[in-house]
Amino acid sequence: MAKRIAIVGYGNWASAIAKVVGENVHKYSEFETTVAMWVKPKMFNGRLLTDIINEDHQNPMYLPNVMLPSNVIAYSCLKDTVKDANILIFVTAHQMVQDVCAQIKGHVHEEAVGISLIKGMVTQSDGTANPISKEISSHLNIDISVLMGANIANDIAAGGFAEATVGCIHPEHGEMFQRMFDSENFRINVVRDVYTVELCGALKNIVACAVGFAEGLGLGSNAKAALIRLGMHEMIKFIETFYPGSDLKTFFESCGLADLIATCEKGRNSRVCKAFVASDKAMHEVEAEELNGQSAQGPPTASEIYGMLRQVGLEESFPIFTIVHRICTRQVPASDLKRCLQNHHLHQTVQSKEDCSSNSSGVSA
Amino acid sequence: MAKRIAIVGYGNWASAIAKVVGENVHKYSEFETTVAMWVKPKMFNGRLLTDIINEDHQNPMYLPNVMLPSNVIAYSCLKDTVKDANILIFVTAHQMVQDVCAQIKGHVHEEAVGISLIKGMVTQSDGTANPISKEISSHLNIDISVLMGANIANDIAAGGFAEATVGCIHPEHGEMFQRMFDSENFRINVVRDVYTVELCGALKNIVACAVGFAEGLGLGSNAKAALIRLGMHEMIKFIETFYPGSDLKTFFESCGLADLIATCEKGRNSRVCKAFVASDKAMHEVEAEELNGQSAQGPPTASEIYGMLRQVGLEESFPIFTIVHRICTRQVPASDLKRCLQNHHLHQTVQSKEDCSSNSSGVSA
Numbered sequence: 247m248a249k250r251i252a253i254v255g256y257g258n259w260a261s262a263i264a265k266v267v268g269e270n271v272h273k274y275s276e277f278e279t280t281v282a283m284w285v286k287p288k289m290f291n292g293r294l295l296t297d298i299i300n301e302d303h304q305n306p307m308y309l310p311n312v313m314l315p316s317n318v319i320a321y322s323c324l325k326d327t328v329k330d331a332n333i334l335i336f337v338t339a340h341q342m343v344q345d346v347c348a349q350i351k352g353h354v355h356e357e358a359v360g361i362s363l364i365k366g367m368v369t370q371s372d373g374t375a376n377p378i379s380k381e382i383s384s385h386l387n388i389d390i391s392v393l394m395g396a397n398i399a400n401d402i403a404a405g406g407f408a409e410a411t412v413g414c415i416h417p418e419h420g421e422m423f424q425r426m427f428d429s430e431n432f433r434i435n436v437v438r439d440v441y442t443v444e445l446c447g448a449l450k451n452i453v454a455c456a457v458g459f460a461e462g463l464g465l466g467s468n469a470k471a472a473l474i475r476l477g478m479h480e481m482i483k484f485i486e487t488f489y490p491g492s493d494l495k496t497f498f499e500s501c502g503l504a505d506l507i508a509t510c511e512k513g514r515n516s517r518v519c520k521a522f523v524a525s526d527k528a529m530h531e532v533e534a535e536e537l538n539g540q541s542a543q544g545p546p547t548a549s550e551i552y553g554m555l556r557q558v559g560l561e562e563s564f565p566i567f568t569i570v571h572r573i574c575t576r577q578v579p580a581s582d583l584k585r586c587l588q589n590h591h592l593h594q595t596v597q598s599k600e601d602c603s604s605n606s607s608g609v610s611a
Numbered sequence: 612m613a614k615r616i617a618i619v620g621y622g623n624w625a626s627a628i629a630k631v632v633g634e635n636v637h638k639y640s641e642f643e644t645t646v647a648m649w650v651k652p653k654m655f656n657g658r659l660l661t662d663i664i665n666e667d668h669q670n671p672m673y674l675p676n677v678m679l680p681s682n683v684i685a686y687s688c689l690k691d692t693v694k695d696a697n698i699l700i701f702v703t704a705h706q707m708v709q710d711v712c713a714q715i716k717g718h719v720h721e722e723a724v725g726i727s728l729i730k731g732m733v734t735q736s737d738g739t740a741n742p743i744s745k746e747i748s749s750h751l752n753i754d755i756s757v758l759m760g761a762n763i764a765n766d767i768a769a770g771g772f773a774e775a776t777v778g779c780i781h782p783e784h785g786e787m788f789q790r791m792f793d794s795e796n797f798r799i800n801v802v803r804d805v806y807t808v809e810l811c812g813a814l815k816n817i818v819a820c821a822v823g824f825a826e827g828l829g830l831g832s833n834a835k836a837a838l839i840r841l842g843m844h845e846m847i848k849f850i851e852t853f854y855p856g857s858d859l860k861t862f863f864e865s866c867g868l869a870d871l872i873a874t875c876e877k878g879r880n881s882r883v884c885k886a887f888v889a890s891d892k893a894m895h896e897v898e899a900e901e902l903n904g905q906s907a908q909g910p911p912t913a914s915e916i917y918g919m920l921r922q923v924g925l926e927e928s929f930p931i932f933t934i935v936h937r938i939c940t941r942q943v944p945a946s947d948l949k950r951c952l953q954n955h956h957l958h959q960t961v962q963s964k965e966d967c968s969s970n971s972s973g974v975s976a
Contacts (some may be wrong), residue, residue, distance in 0.1 A: 253680035396836035408833035433958040471761035471873035508836035593798040
């Protein structure tokens, strides 16, 4: 029997991925040719968004001016959307994950598999933070893979070239997800390092905040490049510390290097954080002004990661992650970022010839 | 006896590094407090550039509006500049290296050590290309280290924060170079992987050309991020193939990741190559129009690297390096770049369920 695919989400990225998957299912008989998409009941210009999607095949609220394939069918009931699905694509806002899981628990096919496209972490009651795939998986008791990469949604929806990385434990699921998503203009590589793929997607938003602060402070391109590099080191070290066993090569996949670069160059986090430097408002106020109702994931992710670091006393080993949280919450001024760069522990200490004369050859001026 | 430092070069980067070194020598008694700088006899506004540097402590021709330390002394005679120097800093244009070496051969202190800040390769008569440090070292028979990184010269001269990587075989030279260059705003890390450090500095200019072509073609941020990522893979593979023994970690130093990002974002190569797409002129004509007399190293480096790849039949294993050379020389249109991205061999091939039914579980629609 062909597999039924359901997309849990209706925003910008969800709509772009609906276009990708909706076009791809026709290529393989293993998939049902209609793709279900959960769309929360919302009005747009006097019509229900589900009706607009099903009648006009567009999502003008989140992805204007893009035609969706007519085999993408919007449903307003979340439980109905997921109940017969064999494959679930989770692509909601980071903040909605726990609520969505609570609603569909017990209504998901027991042999279903899922894939999360959501970038972020979920703070637990004990103060630790879970990768979102782990959160979904523990609520629903199904296997969850992840898809992350340099994936600006509007570009992909417009047919621009992009790559992505699927992180997947089971090779047969990886092959299936590759068929579901891969096309000439959207190339998928599959790796087994699920948490590395996913955490890269979350952590790069913190680095993008640092780059935004640097722009707001007028630090130049050298400093921004240094922040991205040192930020990448902190990403690697964080994952090695909290989720050991990652492969350094995964950081060279689209989910690592490429997503970090694209996000720092052109993402919401850099934009909001740049504006934050010139403002005296709280981060959520600057976000409301700058992003027109969308949210930036960097500040909450920085808070979640800071909570994990503080629990084990490692704040000072991750100076960029730590200072981003402290700047976002106005505990320190943004201008402290330059000192953080200058004093980052990854810079080797200079030994003066005078300081180590006992080891020197005795030649001196 | 304190060591005498001579800078072989007088352009933008040479002047910025003269400021860094001129300020640093005061901190350590191991260095002479005057720094010699070779400046080719050139007139600027009716005065000799050497006189302007020695009287006004500025280099208005290449680094306007920046004061140089008064202990940087310009010399017009290359042989006089180098003859008593213990430490030589090579920072000329890539094209001048062979001529400079020929001039000073036999005039360099036999125990001198050198460091090259020049990014590029030098083609030999047999068609192979040498890293510049190897070229200098074989001409002068002295040990040559390298310094590379995300180092936009004007930013550094203006006191902006930057990092750099020194590649150095001998640890005691590495420590000395760190003292010579490191300051609060210019952080130096030392690694032993000399050729990796140096080749990153040369190869990233080819990737920056690809990014410039992508911009000229209107490909989006996802595609640019993918090019940088795939370009980094080709850099790693090229170095592994031709200079085996590199450490993957070196690519995460400033000379690798950070320089690649800064150059692709804001370098001359991207600018010229973007303009090239909209023009029907030859690359050197576009360069003359766009760069105001400065040169872009990417196109000649692509040619040198292509020559090495062709000698061993590896052009198709380095699709981005190869297509950049072919586009620069108008053998193929720039629009072929998108196909190169789509078909890059680093993307895994999708297996359709139908194609591999003998391995499948037999479940089908």
